[in-house]
Amino acid sequence: xxxxxxxxxxxxxxxxxxxxxxxxxxxxxxxxxxxxxxxxxxxxxxxxxxxxxxxxxxxxxxxxxxxxxxxxxxxxxxxxxxxxxxxxxxxxxxxxxxxxxxxxxxxxxxxxxxxxxxxxxxxxxxxxxxxxxxxxxxxxxxxxxxxxxxxxxxxxxxxxxxxxxxxxxxxxxxxxxxxxxxxxxxxxxxxxxxxxxxxxxxxxxxxxxxxxxxxxxxxxxxxxxxxxxxxxxxxxxxxxxxxxxxxxxxxxxxxxxxxxxxxxxxxxxxxxxxxxxxxxxxxxxxxxxxxxxxxxxxxxxxxxxxxxxxxxxxxxxxxxxxxxxxxxxxxxxx
Amino acid sequence: xxxxxxxxxxxxxxxxxxxxxxxxxxxxxxxxxxxxxxxxxxxxxxxxxxxxxxxxxxxxxxxxxxxxxxxxxxxxxxxxxxxxxxxxxxxxxxxxxxxxxxxxxxxxxxxxxxxxxxxxxxxxxxxxxxxxxxxxxxxxxxxxxxxxxxxxxxxxxxxxxxxxxxxxxxxxxxxxxxxxxxxxxxxxxxxxxxxxxxxxxxxxxxxxxxxxxxxxxxxxxxxxxxxxxxxxxxxxxxxxxxxxxxxxxxxxxxxxxxxxxxxxxxxxxxxxxxxxxxxxxxxxxxxxxxxxxxxxxxxxxxxxxxxxxxxxxxxxxxxxxxxxxxxxxxxxxxxxxxxxxxxxxxxxxxxxxxxxxxxxxxxxxxxxxxxxxxxxxxxxxxxxxxxxxxxxxxxxxxxxxxxxxxxxxxxxxxxxxxxxxxxxxxxxxxxxxxxxxxxxxxxxxxxxxxxxxxxxxxxxxxxxxxxxxxxxxxxxxxxxxxxxxxxxxxxxxxxxxxxxxxxxxxxxxxxxxxxxxxxxxxxxxxxxxxxxxxxxxxxxxxxxxxxxxxxxxxxxxxxxxxxxx
Numbered sequence: 001x002x003x004x005x006x007x008x009x010x011x012x013x014x015x016x017x018x019x020x021x022x023x024x025x026x027x028x029x030x031x032x033x034x035x036x037x038x039x040x041x042x043x044x045x046x047x048x049x050x051x052x053x054x055x056x057x058x059x060x061x062x063x064x065x066x067x068x069x070x071x072x073x074x075x076x077x078x079x080x081x082x083x084x085x086x087x088x089x090x091x092x093x094x095x096x097x098x099x100x101x102x103x104x105x106x107x108x109x110x111x112x113x114x115x116x117x118x119x120x121x122x123x124x125x126x127x128x129x130x131x132x133x134x135x136x137x138x139x140x141x142x143x144x145x146x147x148x149x150x151x152x153x154x155x156x157x158x159x160x161x162x163x164x165x166x167x168x169x170x171x172x173x174x175x176x177x178x179x180x181x182x183x184x185x186x187x188x189x190x191x192x193x194x195x196x197x198x199x200x201x202x203x204x205x206x207x208x209x210x211x212x213x214x215x216x217x218x219x220x221x222x223x224x225x226x227x228x229x230x231x232x233x234x235x236x237x238x239x240x241x242x243x244x245x246x247x248x249x250x251x252x253x254x255x256x257x258x259x260x261x262x263x264x265x266x267x268x269x270x271x272x273x274x275x276x277x278x279x280x281x282x283x284x285x286x287x288x289x290x291x292x293x294x295x296x297x298x299x300x301x302x303x304x305x306x307x308x309x310x311x312x313x314x315x316x317x318x319x320x321x322x323x324x325x326x327x328x329x330x331x332x333x334x
Numbered sequence: 335x336x337x338x339x340x341x342x343x344x345x346x347x348x349x350x351x352x353x354x355x356x357x358x359x360x361x362x363x364x365x366x367x368x369x370x371x372x373x374x375x376x377x378x379x380x381x382x383x384x385x386x387x388x389x390x391x392x393x394x395x396x397x398x399x400x401x402x403x404x405x406x407x408x409x410x411x412x413x414x415x416x417x418x419x420x421x422x423x424x425x426x427x428x429x430x431x432x433x434x435x436x437x438x439x440x441x442x443x444x445x446x447x448x449x450x451x452x453x454x455x456x457x458x459x460x461x462x463x464x465x466x467x468x469x470x471x472x473x474x475x476x477x478x479x480x481x482x483x484x485x486x487x488x489x490x491x492x493x494x495x496x497x498x499x500x501x502x503x504x505x506x507x508x509x510x511x512x513x514x515x516x517x518x519x520x521x522x523x524x525x526x527x528x529x530x531x532x533x534x535x536x537x538x539x540x541x542x543x544x545x546x547x548x549x550x551x552x553x554x555x556x557x558x559x560x561x562x563x564x565x566x567x568x569x570x571x572x573x574x575x576x577x578x579x580x581x582x583x584x585x586x587x588x589x590x591x592x593x594x595x596x597x598x599x600x601x602x603x604x605x606x607x608x609x610x611x612x613x614x615x616x617x618x619x620x621x622x623x624x625x626x627x628x629x630x631x632x633x634x635x636x637x638x639x640x641x642x643x644x645x646x647x648x649x650x651x652x653x654x655x656x657x658x659x660x661x662x663x664x665x666x667x668x669x670x671x672x673x674x675x676x677x678x679x680x681x682x683x684x685x686x687x688x689x690x691x692x693x694x695x696x697x698x699x700x701x702x703x704x705x706x707x708x709x710x711x712x713x714x715x716x717x718x719x720x721x722x723x724x725x726x727x728x729x730x731x732x733x734x735x736x737x738x739x740x741x742x743x744x745x746x747x748x749x750x751x752x753x754x755x756x757x758x759x760x761x762x763x764x765x766x767x768x769x770x771x772x773x774x775x776x777x778x779x780x781x782x783x784x785x786x787x788x789x790x791x792x793x794x795x796x797x798x799x800x801x802x803x804x805x806x807x808x809x810x811x812x813x814x815x816x817x818x819x820x821x822x823x824x825x826x827x828x829x830x831x832x833x834x835x836x837x838x839x840x841x842x843x844x845x846x847x848x849x850x851x852x853x854x855x856x857x858x859x860x861x862x863x864x865x866x867x868x869x870x871x872x873x874x875x876x877x878x879x880x881x882x883x884x885x886x887x888x889x890x891x892x893x894x895x896x897x898x899x
Binding site for chain 1: 640742743744745746747790792793830832839840841842843
């Protein structure tokens with residue numbers, strides 16, 4: 001009995017001593033990082049003074065702060081007015097949390113231009129600034145259906161109702177989110193839903209089908225759409241006609257057509273990206289069974305129809321579109 | 335092997351099956367509670383928004399059918415019918431199944447119970463600690479505490495109510511080893527939703543080897559685990575705690591002295607975690623029992639690792655991130671009323687009825703030293719407990735003192751240190767002075783001090799909490815008792831409380847400032863028809879300073895009729 005107690009009392013300190021050293025460990029973030037004084041330990045720096053995003057170069061920033069803080073890097077194109085925001089919470093900024101591939105957060109997209117860089121910290125007055133030159137903007141992989149930079153493709157078909165204030169045309173001004181031009185679609189038709197349309201056939205590009213992957217789960221349709229302030233009446237309908245039987249034409253009674261309805265109820269430019277397999281088949285706006293093989297055959301899309309619609313009660317529609325592009329594996333990140 | 339006896343044969347008699355010989359018995363309880371409460375926001379600005387009165391109550395009956403189809407089987411089903419005050423003809427009437435189980439002895443060897451089981455293993459593996467009710471229950475508070483415990487299925491033996499199955503059996507040996515007992519359980523914590531929530535189970539057991547009356551040894555395990563394939567994910571969760579328990583004692587006529595304790599390891603995390611939380615704990619006690627004095631003294635050392643996690647032993651009864659539904663908002667701005675000590679005795683809805691797998695928030699003003707009981711993680715230090723009970727029942731006293739510290743600092747290398755003392759003295763005056771009628775009084779107090787020293791101001795912590803309570807019961811007429819309670823609770827100082835993410839990792843800290851006090855007074859009468867039946871009417875008043883910002887006063891008159899049968 002006595003020996004056993006001595007044995008246990010002897011073993012206990014040995015057991016406790018086995019605990020891995022805790023003297024240099026803490027639970028959670030350092031309190032200094034949370035409640036300590038704010039100081040810029042190392043100033044804002046960048047990996048390149050000028051960057052060519054078109055060849056895959058990236059830009060990253062570095063800085064070090066004395067505590068963990070919410071920070072924000074704002075990059076503004078001097079010519080385009082494009083804005084890229086990078087945000088994070090840390091005490092150290094480096095390539096792991098600040099890398100920029102040339103994409104934009106607020107349209108338009110960046111151009112060849114000088115950009116102003118601003119690093120700010122939540123709750124702190126300090127602002128660190130710098131500049132960078134974009135030699136060439138980012139190129140986006142994918143098949144560009146239309147960016148309206150060179151006018152209307154003669155292979156496209158268009159129709160404009162005979163309503164009031166009809167304004168369907170390519171415009172070149174500062175509104176363009178990408179490049180210099182976009183397509184304006186506006187007018188008032190109080191006797192029909194249709195205001196006007198633009199049919200973009202693959203034949204306009206010299207092929208029976210758009211050059212896309214056969215995997216609809218990897219194929220994305222992307223378009224930039226502008227919502228006019230105070231206008232929530234505009235409805236854009238995108239129809240994707242498939243040539244299921246590979247005969248070079250579309251038969252509505254025996255082949256698939258998938259439709260995407262976008263009520264334009266926001267203000268400003270917005271990028272819409274939809275996975276092709278997510279686009280339903282619609283009949284009068286309601287989901288319905290497709291008339292063809294019932295499969296999303298992205299490699300058999302032979303025409304994309306863009307219909308500008310509005311409820312005839314008001315009959316007034318006004319929007320702009322730009323940069324229609326099919327991408328693979330991911331939505332476009334312009 | 336012939337010498338091995340099956341213990342369970344002898345267990346049947348004390349298990350209580352068919353004690354009355356009746357095939358069917360009715361068991362249960364009934365309660366009726368009426369409340370008329372008033373609330374008043376204190377301070378210079380008159381509160382014209384908060385309703386000042388609240389009246390309500392209910393009547394309920396828990397009716398159980400205990401069926402003994404044979405001498406070794408018992409079937410229990412209990413339904414609850416509850417009718418809120420003012421609800422008649424079917425409105426505000428609730429029907430629930432409160433309890434259902436089958437238990438018995440299979441083949442005179444194996445005891446089993448299926449359905450609702452009240453279960454525990456050891457204080458570090460599976461145990462329903464009660465670290466927040468530090469004020470002694472007596473008088474009015476005792477009645478209210480009993481109701482809370484009954485509603486939440488808490489029992490004096492610290493079990494958790496679970497749904498599942500439990501078995502146990504034992505073997506007796508003629509020499510070397512006296513007996514070996516095996517216990518096992520499996521319960522279901524939550525069902526799968528067939529998408530992202532797994533079927534979560536809780537199981538384990540122990541083997542207790544009694545070598546002699548001098549030495550007992552046990553191996554224990556309790557594990558929470560997700561069943562693979564029950565959700566569209568592979569990221570299953572598991573928390574496993576294994577421990578050994580021992581008790582080596584020398585039992586003499588005048589005293590018993592020995593050493594006992596529990597040590598073990600825990601491992602918890604998700605399957606896809608790159609690193610899992612692993613740690614160990616050790617708790618050893620030297621104990622002395624002086625039989626003539628009826629005095630137990632224990633000196634203990636505990637070392638619970640910072641990453642020690644035990645779902646079954648660290649689940650709290652109260653989640654302090656809740657608010658009470660009783661006058662939950664007040665002042666003209668309708669601010670949320672924080673949980674008070676009074677709410678802990680007043681609102682059964684605050685209490686959990688089962689264990690949880692995440693770390694539950696606690697109130698450092700109430701128990702900062704041991705927020706999860708003796709199984710609290712990240713604590714090391716010594717403790718001393720002394721329990722004395724006069725053999726004639728005149729006086730009893732308990733003192734528990736802990737001197738602890740963190741093992742790993744939170745946000746800093748500096749460690750918090752905790753001093754915690756909790757004491758309670760009960761005096762039965764009638765036995766001292768030879769009076770025929772009961773006159774008893776409880777005096778209780780607790781004090782906690784948390785300190786973290788640092789050269790950096792924002793790392794410093796200093797938090798003091800304490801409560802002093804008096805409770806008395808005087809039998810003024812035959813079976814008619816005068817009840818009285820007074821307590822004062824106070825907490826002042828600061829702490830930094832961790833904010834945790836879904837994986838219970840600390841991601842930030844929030845400043846906790848306490849400047850709280852509460853004063854509570856209660857007085858009433860209780861007529862004790864029998865041991866299990868009473869009728870009581872009392873008035874209570876609670877003054878709360880609202881942490882120094884928005885004080886309020888809450889008064890309540892209650893009538894409670896309670897019976898068990």
